Structure formats: structure tokens, C-alpha cells
Amino acid sequence: MEKEEKEGLPLNKNRFLTFYLEDEIYGVNIFEVKEIIAMMTTTAVPKTPAFIKGVMNLRGNIIPVVDMRLKFDMPHKEPEMYTAIVIINIEGKNIGFIVDKVEEVVNVEEENISAPPEFGSNIDTKFISKMARFNDKVIMILDLVALFGQEELNMVQSLNKTTNSEVSQ
Amino acid sequence: MSREKLKQIFIEEATEIIEKLDIDILEFEEDPSNKSLLDEIFRGVHTLKGSANAFNFTRLGEFVHHFEDALDYFRSADEAPTTQQIDLFLDGINVIKNTLEYEIQENEEFPQGYVECLDGIHKILENITEAPLHEELATSSTDLAEEFSWDEDETKEYEIENFFEELQESEELFEITLKFDDDIYLRGFDHFLFFKNLSGIGRILCSYWHMNLVGDLHNFDVEKNNFKEVKIAFATKSTYDEILEIFDFVEEEEFHILHVKPKTSQKEIEEVQEIQEENINTTQKEAPVKEEVQTSNNQQKTQAAVTPTRSFLKIDSQKLDELFDSIGELVIAQNYLAQNQIIKQVRNAEVSKTIENLSKITRLIQNRVMSLRMIPIRDTFAKMKRVARDSSKKVGKEINLVLEGEDTEIDKTMVDALSDPLIHIIRNSIDHGIESDSQERLKAGKDEKGNVTLSAYHRGGNIIIEIKDDGRGINKEKVYKKALERGIISPEDELSDSQVYNLIMQPGFSTADVISDISGRGVGLDVVRTSIEGIRGKVDISSEAGKGSTFSIVLPLTLAIIDGMIVRSKDKTFIIPTLCIIESFRPQKASVHAAKGKEEFVQLREELLPVVRLNHKLELNNEKPNIWESTLVCIENEKGKFALLVDDLVGRQQVVIKSLGEYFSQTEGVSGGAVMGNGEVALILNIEELY
Incomplete structure (x- = not known):
């Protein structure tokens, strides 16, 4: 089992889970994905940025949930049948990401992968690590560590801190 | 199991042993007659030595070896160690601690104090070897003289029965056979150690070194034991069990003690032998039984020995x-x-x-x-004894440390985080709190000795740990002036007393005129504050000039069940710890007051309580329902009472507190979450931050 994984690793380097936000297709490296669950009720945490939907109960663990649409400045959309939460492991912690629809897992050939464009997208390219072409579609591969790693985390905390100090004054 | 893993286990165990040594030695200082405690200490050190050598931690092994010798002396001697010697032992423990760290880090240097401390121990050993050892050396040297003149024939004449005539009144004859393994020296023993110890409880009449079993010169290895078998004829008034104690630390197959009775009752000898063999077997195989057998005539030791029989299991x-x-x-x-x-x-x-x-x-x-x-805070408190002792010695103040509420249970993770802040505060209290001049204390009508009280108890859903001293108190003016000087506050700031006291926990604040080695290096109490805040607690300081100061660490009961009141505000569910709730009520319209048109108050019987609207406080919405049509929950926190306005009370429920994770650790007004019966998460309100 372990051996298989080790041998299989290099082959799977370009395997992505793809999902939709609006009409655009995004991907995350399959190794970062822990699981996909149907949309469930979240609890809003006061005084956090809007894109932080809140927290939810994942089998006894409370994890943060991020609304990807709001993170990417897209209009809010009520959850429907396809709305899903992709649980991603970032720096050892699980975070849920709400997406419109989960598509599939794709294997992309190395030659079909390119660097992200410098402009032309309405999304901050900092979060897009590369572009992948697959079956005439272009997948934007997200770098979720950049999206919600240490830096963002600090941002959330400092945001809280400023509200704290404002209140105390 | 890999060697690396074994090493890990050793390190863990060693750390535990060292911690325990610290506490035990202090306790021993209080009661030097408690030999069983000394045995306990000795055993700990001994275990350390064995494992240290096994992992090639030579510096540690060397140090512990001498340390053990010094302890061993006091084990058998009548005299109790002096305060200086106890100091040396405590220093020794520090050196052991540091040496272990160096060994783990593979740092080739000797830790600070290593050489000095070892010298000190050598000095103790030199002094003691002079007096009592002399006699023993005399006896053993005569024995040796006999031995050296031996030849094959003579040895054949060695018969234990021949020694009966040498017995003095009420002495019994034993034949002790030592069959030490090759590695006995590495384990820190040699034959003469046992000769010496035996001489302590009786007379060695003769020793017979079985030369046939000694290897030839070509294979001679100084590090290995070459005497495969040594027989000792031993006359003593002590019992079998007492002799057995000397061999506590060698393997059962490495020695054999035979109680020799006069020939007339040869049968009896065999019987006795059998019984004794049984004894050895049972004693070695079942540790707890062994302790009891050996110490049946020593009540104190039995007690000490029985406690460890409770078995513990380490779990990640x-x-x-x-x-x-x-x-x-x-x-x-x-x-x-x-x-x-x-x-x-x-x-x-x-x-x-x-x-x-x-x-x-x-x-x-x-x-x-x-x-x-949940574990009792006892061990953490016990460690503080050492801290108090060390710092009181350093600044030359006599301190009496009182521990209270040691059985208060707190979460294991908090115990670990609590140790350093406590050390800091205690040092601070001793260094700055207690008066340097005992005359000054006497004049103020206090005991000559400074009192520092460390206590733990539950209050309002929190655990409070208090460090209280009866020193001179915090000089408010001095603190205020200093804070101004350092630019921590501005002259316009209006500060309450407790705010002034809390200034001393600001970074870069130190009021000590003389910067001492113990505290007052400027990196002081702000570290305490940050580390306590790290476990979601807080520190409060109160003080009375001339009477003393109190540091209160308020800790949440994390990971525990709390009894919660479920409330709703703007369709959201929140939990208030029931312990903070005094009552809930719907006020009359007439009892509601609004000051300056903004701040709202409500009269509850005799009291006027400020109203905190939960939906505003948490920025849920801006709705402003009439107070007299809402539900108010009267809550008491550290600062006082207030009325929390919510839409609805749902009911009481036991909930499991869960952390929201570090993303939300700083969120104001919320201390955690709990998973409710429907699987959804409800937030637990942090009462301290609401008002």
C-alpha cells in the first residue's frame, strides 16, 4: 500500500479536482483535498471578513468555512443542489471551501500546463499558481496555501485585533 | 523497536525522573531523617545512570555516577546532608538537566556549572571517604593479604563451615556469592562497592576470588569484570532481608545469599536455602511484593514503595x-x-x-x-518550591511558600503552559515584593519570614491561580512615573488602580532599582501576560501598600463540559456559561433608563445595571428592540454585573467546549464553539469581553 503510493506519486503530480464558480472552472491539487461534502449549515462568527462564511461541525471538529464566491468578489448565491464544500488540508488544518459545483478529477499532461497570465482575469493572480488545458477547457489551478495560508490567517487575526483595540479605546 | 525510539523513551523518562528528583530532594531537606525518600532519590539517579551509559551519554553518565556515590553515602551514613550539600545536590540536578539537553543536541561542550558541581561532589566524597572508609579498607586489605598468598591447594580448603568459630555473639554466618556479569563496571558497580556496603552492616570474614574462572592476560579488558565468581564469608547481626537490600540494584542471577547454620542441622540449611531462593524469585519477579517483603519492618518505606504500584499508561x-x-x-x-x-x-x-x-x-x-x-495542579505547585527556594537564597530573603488547593484539576495542556509564568511571578514576588530587610517586616508587624501563598481554586466557571505575597506592595506612584517616563502611558490617561498595576506587565517595564539576577531584567512580566493569554487566560494584579500584592491568573476550563444557557439573538444561537449568570428577567418599562440618550441602564431591585445589546456587541444587526420587551440576562464578570439583552432564552444544556481553531482565536466576545444536538455549531460567548 505504502509502496504503491510512493511509486504512484510522481505520476499523479498533475491530478486536480475541478469545480465551478460562476462559469469558470478551477482546480486544486488532489493531494490537498481531504473530502467533499454536501452543503451544510454553517455558523457565522461575528466580526470576521464576509468571505468567511463561519464554522461548521466536521464530525466533531469545528472548522472554518470560506465562501469562495465572496473571496473572489463574485455575487452571493443561495446554495442549491450542486453546492458543495471541499475540505482542504492547509498547513495541517482543515478548511472548508464552498464552491458552486464539483466537476471531476482530471489528469493533465505536463505540456498542457502553463504559468498564469499576468492580467486579463478578474481574480487576483496571486492565488492562481498555473493554468491547465484539458479537453478544450482552461482550468485555473488555485494555490490554496497562498489563498488561505499563514499570511491570510495573520490578516484575519490582525483584523480582529484592530477591532479589539478600537473597542477598548 | 529502533534505537532512536528507545532513546526517545529514555529522554522522556529521564526528564520525568529529573523533575521528580528536584521535588524529592527538597522534601528530603525538610525531613532529612526520611531515608526511604533518599532511597527513592538514589533509585532515580541510578536509573538515569544506567540508561545514560546505554546511550553513550558519557558526560551524563560520569556526572550521575559521582552524584550517585555522594547520595549513596548519605543513604548509609547517620549524618544528614548540610544545607550547602543540599544546595550542591540541587545544582547537580540542574547540571544533569542541562547535560541531558547537551547530550540530546550532541553539543560537545560541558554545560555551565558541570565542572564546578562535579568538583563539589568530589569534595564531599573525599571528606567522607576519609573517616569511615578507613576501617573498611583496613579489613579488606587484611583479607586481600590473605588472598594474595593463596594457591590452588589453599583454596580447596575454603569451607564456609570453618568460619563458625569466628562468629561473635549474636552474629549469624552468611555465604554471599557474587557472579557479576562482564558489564558490571559500566553499570556503575564493582566488587569493592559491595564489600564496602557489606562492611557497613557486618564483618567480612573472608573473601574467596575464584581464580580458575578468571580469563588469561591476553584477553584482559579493563572495562570488563574478570572475576566471575567471588564468595564472601560474612558475619552479621543483620537479617537476610537487610543484606538483600545491598544488592537491590544488581540482577538476581548475579548474586546469591546463603544463610549458613551450624552443621548439625544440615537439613535445615537446605530448607532455608530453598525458602530463600523462593524469596529471591518472588522478590525479583514481582516488584511490588519485593518492596513489601524487604521492608516489612520499615513502615515508612513500605508506604513509599507501595504508591508506585499504581500503574500508569502513557498516551499521546x-x-x-x-x-x-x-x-x-x-x-x-x-x-x-x-x-x-x-x-x-x-x-x-x-x-x-x-x-x-x-x-x-x-x-x-x-x-x-x-x-x-484533567490532572491535579499538585506537581506544578511542587516544582515552585524549588523556584522559591532558589530565588530566596539568591536574594538572601527568608521565604515561606504556602501551597493551597493543590488538588484542583486543570487541563493537561494548561499545566504545561502554566509553569513558566508561575516561576516568573513567584520570582518577582520574592525579588520585588518581599522586603529585603527583615527588620522592616518586623516593624510593620509581619513575620520575619516572607510569606508567599500559591493557591488554586474554581470561581465562576474559571480556574483561578493566585500568587500572593505579604511584602511591601506595589508602589503605585513609582509605577505611574516609570510608565510615563517610558512612554507607555501619556499624562492625559486616567487610570484606575488595577490599570496602574497592570502596567507592570507591559513590555519593557521594570521598576527594580537594582537589576538583580532573578527578575527585573526588563523582560519580565509581559512574558507572563502573553503566555497566559496564549492559553486564553488573563492576569490581574491587586496590591495594597505595605500589605502585599496578589497576582491572579484566571484560566478558562478548556476542553471541559460547561453548563450553558442557550440564548438566541437575531436567529443565531449562542451559549452563555451558566456559572456567570445570576438571573434573567424582563424589566418593567419604568425601570429602564437611558443616559445621555445613548447608554442604557436597567434597574434590578437596588442595582443599576448597564445594558449590553448582544446583537450590537457582536455586530449582528442594528435593530434596537425596546428593552422592556426583550429578555435580559444578568451576568457577572470580573469587572462587575451587567444585563445582556437577547431575543430569547432557549434553555439549559451541557455542552462540550471546542476551540474554533487559530483562525478565530482572537475573535472578540467568543471563547469557543460547541456542537449542538442537531449537529450545528453554536458559539460560546466570552463573558469577560462583552462588557
């Missing part, structure tokens, strides 16, 4: 957390079953009985798992 705390989460899920699943409408419609006694049973068992499991993480 991560596994506990996982178990904890699973139990949480179990509780939710059980709640679901219990509240399920379809199941409720099944009118079957068996089904309802089973569901009832399930809920009972679930609660039981939940409680038990919960208690696994």
Missing part, C-alpha cells in the same frame, strides 16, 4: 483529543436517536429502555474521557 494526548472528538459525535448521534420523532412513535418498552440506556452510557463515557485530560 493527540489520541485523547481524537477520542474526545469521537465521543462528541457519539453524543450527537445519541441525541439524534433520543429526539427522533419516528423512534418516539414506536411504543415499545424495549426500544425506549435501550435508548435510555444508551444515553446513560454515553454520558458516562463522556465524563470519563473528559476526566482523562
Whole structure:
């Protein structure tokens, strides 16, 4: 089992889970994905940025949930049948990401992968690590560590801190 | 098991032993007659030595070896170690601690104090070897003289029976056979150590070194034991058990003690021998029994020895957390079953009985798992004795440290984080709090000795740890002036007393005129504050000039069940710890007051309480329902009472506190979350931050 994984690793380097936000297709490296669950009720945490939907109960663990649409400045959309939460492991912690629809897992050939464009997208390219072409579609591969790693985390905390100090004054 | 893993285990064990040594030595200082405690210490050091050598930690091994010798002396001697010697031992423990660290880091240097401390120990050893050892050397040297003149024939004449005539009044004859393994020296023993110890309880009449079993010169290895068998004829008034004690630390197959009775009762000898062999077998195989057998005539020691027979199991705390989460899920699943409408419609006694049973068992499991993480604060407090002792010595003040509420249980993770802040505060109290001049204390009508009280107790859903000294108190003016000087505050700031006191926990603040080695290096109490805040606690300082100061560490009961009041505000569910709630009420219109048109107050009987609107406080919305049409919850926190305005009370429920994770650790007004019966998360309000 372990051996298989080790041998299989290099082959799977370009395997992505793809999902939709609006009409655009995004991907995350399959190794970062822990699981996909149907949309469930979240609890809003006061005084956090809007894109932080809140927290939810994942089998006894409370994890943060991020609304990807709001993170990417897209209009809010009520959850429907396809709305899903992709649980991603970032720096050892699980975070849920709400997406419109989960598509599939794709294997992309190395030659079909390119660097992200410098402009032309309405999304901050900092979060897009590369572009992948697959079956005439272009997948934007997200770098979720950049999206919600240490830096963002600090941002959330400092945001809280400023509200704290404002209140105390 | 890999060597690396073994090493890890050793390091863990060693750390534990060292911690215990610290505490034990201090306790020994209080009661130097407690030999069983000294034995305990000796055993700890001995274990350390064995493992240190096994892992090639030579510096540690060397140091511990001498340390052990010094301890061993006091074990057998009548005299108790002096305060200086205890100091040396305590220093020794520090050196051991540091040496272990160096060994782990593979740092080739000798830690600070290593050489000095070892010298000190050598000095103790030199002094003691002069007096009592002389006699022993004399006896053994005559023995040796005999031995050296031996030849093959003579040895054949060695018969233990021949020594009966040498017995003095009420002495008994024993034949002790030593069959030490090759590695006995590496384990820190040699034959002469046992000769010496035996001489302490009796007379060695003769020793017979079996030369046939000694290897030839070519294979001689100084590090190995070459004497495979040594027989000792031993005359003593002591009992078999007392002799056995000397061999406590060698393997059972490495020695044999035979009680020799006069020839007339040869049969008896065999019987005795059998019994004794049995004894050895049982004693070695079942440690607890061994302790009791050996010490039946020593009540004190029996007590000390029986305690460790409670067996402990080490578990990775991560596994506990996982178990904890699973139990949480179990509780939710059980709640679901219990509240399920379809199941409720099944009118079957068996089904309802089973569901009832399930809920009972679930609660039981939940409680038990919960208690696994809670440990008494006793050990942490005990460690503080050492801290208090060291710092009082350094600044030359006599201190009496009183411990209270040591049985208060707190979460294991908090125990670990608590140690350093406590050390800091205690040092601070001794260094700055207690008067340097005992005359000054006497004049103020206090005891000559400074009192520092360390106590722990529960209050209002929190655990409070108090460090209280009866020193001169904090000089408010001085603190205020200093804070101004350092630019921590501006002259316009209006500060309450407690705010002034809390200034001393600001970074870069130190009022000590003389910067001492102990505290007052400027990196002081702000570290305490940050580390306590790290475990979601806080520090409060109160002080009275001339009477003393109190540092209160207020800690939450994390990972524990709390009894919560479920409230709703703007369709959201929140939990208020019931312990903070005094009452809830719907006020009359007439009792509501609004000051300056903004701040709102409500009169509850004699008191005027400020109103905090939860929806505003948490920025849920801007709705402003009439106070007299809402529900108010009267809550008391550290600062006082206030009325929290909510939409609705839902009910009381026991909930499991869960952290929201570091993303939300700083969120104001919220201390955690809890998974409710429907699987959703409700936020637990942080009462301290609401008003």
C-alpha cells in the first residue's frame, strides 16, 4: 500500500479536482483535498471578513468555512443542489471551501500546463499558481496555501485585533 | 523497536525522573531523617545512570555516577546532608538537566556549572571517604593479604563451615556469592562497592576470588569484570532481608545469599536455602511484593514503595483529543436517536429502555474521557518550591511558600503552559515584593519570614491561580512615573488602580532599582501576560501598600463540559456559561433608563445595571428592540454585573467546549464553539469581553 503510493506519486503530480464558480472552472491539487461534502449549515462568527462564511461541525471538529464566491468578489448565491464544500488540508488544518459545483478529477499532461497570465482575469493572480488545458477547457489551478495560508490567517487575526483595540479605546 | 525510539523513551523518562528528583530532594531537606525518600532519590539517579551509559551519554553518565556515590553515602551514613550539600545536590540536578539537553543536541561542550558541581561532589566524597572508609579498607586489605598468598591447594580448603568459630555473639554466618556479569563496571558497580556496603552492616570474614574462572592476560579488558565468581564469608547481626537490600540494584542471577547454620542441622540449611531462593524469585519477579517483603519492618518505606504500584499508561494526548472528538459525535448521534420523532412513535418498552440506556452510557463515557485530560495542579505547585527556594537564597530573603488547593484539576495542556509564568511571578514576588530587610517586616508587624501563598481554586466557571505575597506592595506612584517616563502611558490617561498595576506587565517595564539576577531584567512580566493569554487566560494584579500584592491568573476550563444557557439573538444561537449568570428577567418599562440618550441602564431591585445589546456587541444587526420587551440576562464578570439583552432564552444544556481553531482565536466576545444536538455549531460567548 505504502509502496504503491510512493511509486504512484510522481505520476499523479498533475491530478486536480475541478469545480465551478460562476462559469469558470478551477482546480486544486488532489493531494490537498481531504473530502467533499454536501452543503451544510454553517455558523457565522461575528466580526470576521464576509468571505468567511463561519464554522461548521466536521464530525466533531469545528472548522472554518470560506465562501469562495465572496473571496473572489463574485455575487452571493443561495446554495442549491450542486453546492458543495471541499475540505482542504492547509498547513495541517482543515478548511472548508464552498464552491458552486464539483466537476471531476482530471489528469493533465505536463505540456498542457502553463504559468498564469499576468492580467486579463478578474481574480487576483496571486492565488492562481498555473493554468491547465484539458479537453478544450482552461482550468485555473488555485494555490490554496497562498489563498488561505499563514499570511491570510495573520490578516484575519490582525483584523480582529484592530477591532479589539478600537473597542477598548 | 529502533534505537532512536528507545532513546526517545529514555529522554522522556529521564526528564520525568529529573523533575521528580528536584521535588524529592527538597522534601528530603525538610525531613532529612526520611531515608526511604533518599532511597527513592538514589533509585532515580541510578536509573538515569544506567540508561545514560546505554546511550553513550558519557558526560551524563560520569556526572550521575559521582552524584550517585555522594547520595549513596548519605543513604548509609547517620549524618544528614548540610544545607550547602543540599544546595550542591540541587545544582547537580540542574547540571544533569542541562547535560541531558547537551547530550540530546550532541553539543560537545560541558554545560555551565558541570565542572564546578562535579568538583563539589568530589569534595564531599573525599571528606567522607576519609573517616569511615578507613576501617573498611583496613579489613579488606587484611583479607586481600590473605588472598594474595593463596594457591590452588589453599583454596580447596575454603569451607564456609570453618568460619563458625569466628562468629561473635549474636552474629549469624552468611555465604554471599557474587557472579557479576562482564558489564558490571559500566553499570556503575564493582566488587569493592559491595564489600564496602557489606562492611557497613557486618564483618567480612573472608573473601574467596575464584581464580580458575578468571580469563588469561591476553584477553584482559579493563572495562570488563574478570572475576566471575567471588564468595564472601560474612558475619552479621543483620537479617537476610537487610543484606538483600545491598544488592537491590544488581540482577538476581548475579548474586546469591546463603544463610549458613551450624552443621548439625544440615537439613535445615537446605530448607532455608530453598525458602530463600523462593524469596529471591518472588522478590525479583514481582516488584511490588519485593518492596513489601524487604521492608516489612520499615513502615515508612513500605508506604513509599507501595504508591508506585499504581500503574500508569502513557498516551499521546493527540489520541485523547481524537477520542474526545469521537465521543462528541457519539453524543450527537445519541441525541439524534433520543429526539427522533419516528423512534418516539414506536411504543415499545424495549426500544425506549435501550435508548435510555444508551444515553446513560454515553454520558458516562463522556465524563470519563473528559476526566482523562484533567490532572491535579499538585506537581506544578511542587516544582515552585524549588523556584522559591532558589530565588530566596539568591536574594538572601527568608521565604515561606504556602501551597493551597493543590488538588484542583486543570487541563493537561494548561499545566504545561502554566509553569513558566508561575516561576516568573513567584520570582518577582520574592525579588520585588518581599522586603529585603527583615527588620522592616518586623516593624510593620509581619513575620520575619516572607510569606508567599500559591493557591488554586474554581470561581465562576474559571480556574483561578493566585500568587500572593505579604511584602511591601506595589508602589503605585513609582509605577505611574516609570510608565510615563517610558512612554507607555501619556499624562492625559486616567487610570484606575488595577490599570496602574497592570502596567507592570507591559513590555519593557521594570521598576527594580537594582537589576538583580532573578527578575527585573526588563523582560519580565509581559512574558507572563502573553503566555497566559496564549492559553486564553488573563492576569490581574491587586496590591495594597505595605500589605502585599496578589497576582491572579484566571484560566478558562478548556476542553471541559460547561453548563450553558442557550440564548438566541437575531436567529443565531449562542451559549452563555451558566456559572456567570445570576438571573434573567424582563424589566418593567419604568425601570429602564437611558443616559445621555445613548447608554442604557436597567434597574434590578437596588442595582443599576448597564445594558449590553448582544446583537450590537457582536455586530449582528442594528435593530434596537425596546428593552422592556426583550429578555435580559444578568451576568457577572470580573469587572462587575451587567444585563445582556437577547431575543430569547432557549434553555439549559451541557455542552462540550471546542476551540474554533487559530483562525478565530482572537475573535472578540467568543471563547469557543460547541456542537449542538442537531449537529450545528453554536458559539460560546466570552463573558469577560462583552462588557
